[in-house]
Amino acid sequence: MNLKTLKDLDVDDKIILYRAPYDIELIDGKLEDTKRIDFTIPTLKYLIAKNCKIVILTYVGRPDGKVVEDLKTTAHASYLSEKLNQKVIKLDDCVGEQVTTVVKSLKGGEVVMLENVRFHKEETADDDEFAKKLVVGMDAIVFDAFPQAHRKHASTTGILRHLDAVAGLYFEKEYTQITKIIDEIERPFIVVIGGAKVSDKVLAIKKLANIADVVLVGGGVANAFLYQQEFNIAQSYVENTFVDGAQTGNQDIKQIVSDILSDKKQIDLVIPNGIKGVENSNIILPIDFMIDVNGKNKAIGIDELGKIDNFQIKDIGPQTITMYKEILEKTKTIFWNGPMGVFEQDEYSLGSRAILSFMKKYDGLGLIVGGDSITLIDKFDDISNFNYISLAGGATLDIISGKSLAVMPYLQK
Ligand code: ADP
Numbered sequence: 001m002n003l004k005t006l007k008d009l010d011v012d013d014k015i016i017l018y019r020a021p022y023d024i025e026l027i028d029g030k031l032e033d034t035k036r037i038d039f040t041i042p043t044l045k046y047l048i049a050k051n052c053k054i055v056i057l058t059y060v061g062r063p064d065g066k067v068v069e070d071l072k073t074t075a076h077a078s079y080l081s082e083k084l085n086q087k088v089i090k091l092d093d094c095v096g097e098q099v100t101t102v103v104k105s106l107k108g109g110e111v112v113m114l115e116n117v118r119f120h121k122e123e124t125a126d127d128d129e130f131a132k133k134l135v136v137g138m139d140a141i142v143f144d145a146f147p148q149a150h151r152k153h154a155s156t157t158g159i160l161r162h163l164d165a166v167a168g169l170y171f172e173k174e175y176t177q178i179t180k181i182i183d184e185i186e187r188p189f190i191v192v193i194g195g196a197k198v199s200d201k202v203l204a205i206k207k208l209a210n211i212a213d214v215v216l217v218g219g220g221v222a223n224a225f226l227y228q229q230e231f232n233i234a235q236s237y238v239e240n241t242f243v244d245g246a247q248t249g250n251q252d253i254k255q256i257v258s259d260i261l262s263d264k265k266q267i268d269l270v271i272p273n274g275i276k277g278v279e280n281s282n283i284i285l286p287i288d289f290m291i292d293v294n295g296k297n298k299a300i301g302i303d304e305l306g307k308i309d310n311f312q313i314k315d316i317g318p319q320t321i322t323m324y325k326e327i328l329e330k331t332k333t334i335f336w337n338g339p340m341g342v343f344e345q346d347e348y349s350l351g352s353r354a355i356l357s358f359m360k361k362y363d364g365l366g367l368i369v370g371g372d373s374i375t376l377i378d379k380f381d382d383i384s385n386f387n388y389i390s391l392a393g394g395a396t397l398d399i400i401s402g403k404s405l406a407v408m409p410y411l412q413k
């Protein structure tokens, strides 16, 4: 691996600017999720053991250059002091004299949390003067913000232009997992894709459909395929507004799905009878669904969709669950992003839970990716039961779509 890691830097007694991935918002005054802090504890403990002075930099939410009370890093600092069992000194800014004075006075092993860097508008503009201010007084950067590694901001590419950096242990783990999938795929390689945000995933799905043996589709993504294939989906959810028109070329959902399907690929895998693939492709659609008809749930086969109206598809059905599990049993590598249904409602969570229980027992090469996919694990199981988890949606999908992360030029040997 050509990533610069902690092994490549003599950190003993140094003042380290630690770029953390703590983009965690508050819900009713509490951190909505602490995994992004928990996952960085090994890096921080390593640095503390090396007697470093640690200055933590992160952004939180989208304050648009203004101070927003709810987006301060105070709660992050206090949770971190609990986890590290030592005081984390919280500052009111991330640049300026107060910061420089405190940093100068630090003793080995002490930890400081800077204020949210997005309170300065220069952050998202990747302003170079501002980036220089962020590194004043620091000896080196330890970069652990893998989930933001695809962004060009002052606290990502900006600081890296001005000071030597290595990846932290959390970054290294995320990066290794995803590159391993790309470099060491063992076949059959199966992709399971669901969720709602087709526009975010289109490039990744296209790329994955090319490299995978089979793509199993569920969730809102399946709705989009059914719609393009002219099945009746009534009032089922289909994403029609795209947040990033530039990426998708402002196409409509049918064009996007057609584009994914334009690279024809045959399935190289013996799959069970009853399969409904999309013709001449390795993309497999559900054969039945759980639908919501006037607030009641009901299983329905794909061939019956045209016979009724006023319904919403909210999960894959029992036959699809059986079929998808049989296919997954043949596989050596699995990449899973996005729930199979509206798992927030228990009656539409069975599809996602079936894949989850399969993944729990699975010991091959795999990766579970995506904010809501991880929420699903939190809701129905425990994160520690899963070997391969990525907390980074965008960055991981970018790597798998063949794009190089914006920070990589600075973190390579
Ligand atoms: P991830 O964050 O894991 O990448 P997404 O953000 O793309 O996943 O989508 C997650 C959301 O997709 C969930 O809130 C879930 O309710 C929704 N979803 C899944 N299946 C359906 C469906 N059939 N209809 C509407 N929404 C769905």
Ligand code: MG
Pocket (backbone or CB within 6 Å): 370, 371, 372
């Ligand atoms: Mg999501």
